[in-house]
Amino acid sequence: EVKNVLVCGGAGYIGSHTVLELTRQSDSTVYILDNLSTGYEKTIPKSDRVVFINGDVSDVDFVDREVFSKYKIDAVMHFCALIVVPESVTNPLKYYDNNVVGTLRLLQVMQKHEVPYFIFSSTAAVFGIPETSPIDPSAATVPINPYGETKLVVERMLRWCSEAYGLKFASLRYFNACGADKEINIGECHKPESHLIPIILQVALGQRENVQVFGDDYNTVDGTCVRDYIHVTDLATAHIRALEYLAKGGKSDVFNLGSGLGYTVKEVVDACRKVTGHPIPAVVSPRRGGDPDSLVAGSKKAEEVLGWTRKYDSIEKIVETAWRWHKNNPHGFDHAH
Ligand code: UFG
CATH class of the missing domain: 3.40.50.720 (NAD(P)-binding Rossmann-like Domain)
Structure with missing residues (x-):
């Protein structure tokens, strides 16, 4: 036991x-x-x-x-x-x-x-x-x-x-881990922040002018990297x-x-625009070193062997939980109550 x-x-x-x-x-x-x-x-x-x-x-x-x-x-x-x-x-x-x-x-x-x-x-x-x-x-x-x-x-x-x-x-x-608990006040807070969704939400909070999209010439549907959030x-x-x-x-x-679903960087930005209602300006920038075109998980083994099921099945729902945390805690844990 x-x-x-x-x-x-x-x-x-x-x-x-x-x-x-x-x-x-x-x-x-x-x-x-x-x-x-x-x-x-x-x-x-x-x-x-x-x-x-x-x-x-x-x-x-x-x-x-x-x-x-x-x-x-x-x-x-x-x-x-x-x-x-x-x-x-x-x-x-x-x-x-x-x-x-x-x-x-x-x-x-x-x-x-x-x-x-x-x-x-x-x-x-x-x-x-x-x-x-x-x-x-x-x-x-x-x-x-x-x-x-x-x-x-x-x-x-x-x-x-x-x-x-x-x-x-x-x-x-x-x-790509993301989102936040839907009830308790904990969430993603890295200093400095490098992860895509928190960075986009910092734009929505007015803490950054825009989000840089690192490369739009990858071998993917819209040229930006695909990740499994x-x-x-x-x-x-x-x-x-x-x-x-x-x-x-x-x-x-x-x-x-993972979720088995891949979203491009542009699709993630769009989902964040929808959830936050903020225009979130995006500028295409040079590629970041070491980014593969696409990373999507085959999670069947975890589902079948571990009996793992997911509660969150869309990028919008995930972003909603992240947005709630970021809105309530614009400075992360520094001033969290
Ligand atoms: N990206 C941008 N602009 C940004 C930040 C990120 O375009 O300002 C792009 C990246 O180039 C990448 C995608 O958004 O294509 C996701 O980037 P993240 O930095 O959020 O996440 P990564 O996929 O690079 O890495 C994450 C974790 C790693 C882990 C990896 C495994 O940070 O620890 O997933 O997939 F190893």
Whole structure:
């Protein structure tokens, strides 16, 4: 039985939504380990089933003493990672240190305490430039940047750990996470912001003049990049399904998490215009380095094996939830109540 779940990085964007869904969809007690480097304490639900531990996942002594020795943790969900692709290209060692070494240290402490289940935040970036669309989880993994490479290294490390030590893991490859919880005041807040939907909504809030469309000569219907936008609450739910699956004896595996629908950058801008009623000027700019033409998830395996279903099936509905968060919190968590 899974009583105590440790959520590393539980104060971040996807982590905080998963903590919330754990309080809604499970009876587990949730322990959050987060050093608040990119997460926010304001995301943490006030509940006697949620315990916050402020600390760094790679600090083995601290994690051993303050987490695993104090509480009997049954499963770990690991969201701590650096995620800025261009930064990973200019500073790969920082990414290997945080994303690979940090995870290695966590797995070592878990092994010492014989924690059986691990849910890992992976990414569509493990595929690099995919040869097929939608992308099946078994497609070739050839990352084109250090960010994707660090996630792939961990996926491979997990496979060997599962064979050697019997660790049960699920590696969840997110496509483009977006949106916000529809009731609770948490949402997407990166500083600086680089993600498409928050940037577009900053234009609607009058915080930016326009949105730059990075390249309109890609091999897609309108020349702009196609991505698979998946609501963060649906992603969060997938973690709970994955843990249930492992706890029932399911075998360790990798899954793609997306909607199976691709939208171009122009289509996303249009959806945001519709939802916000703001004209949102867009200017075509040069391509950004390392952007594949199209990334669309084949999520059938997650649906069939994990029993995962999505609540959000259109880009407008997703943007509506993001817009509600951004309107209520134009400065993110800095002035959030
Ligand atoms: N884009 C713009 N203008 C902007 C920002 C983005 O045109 O101001 C475009 C990008 O070029 C891309 C699309 O919008 O074509 C989506 O860009 P995001 O930066 O929002 O997301 P990415 O697809 O680059 O990356 C996201 C996560 C990564 C993850 C990847 C996996 O940020 O961590 O999805 O698909 F690896």
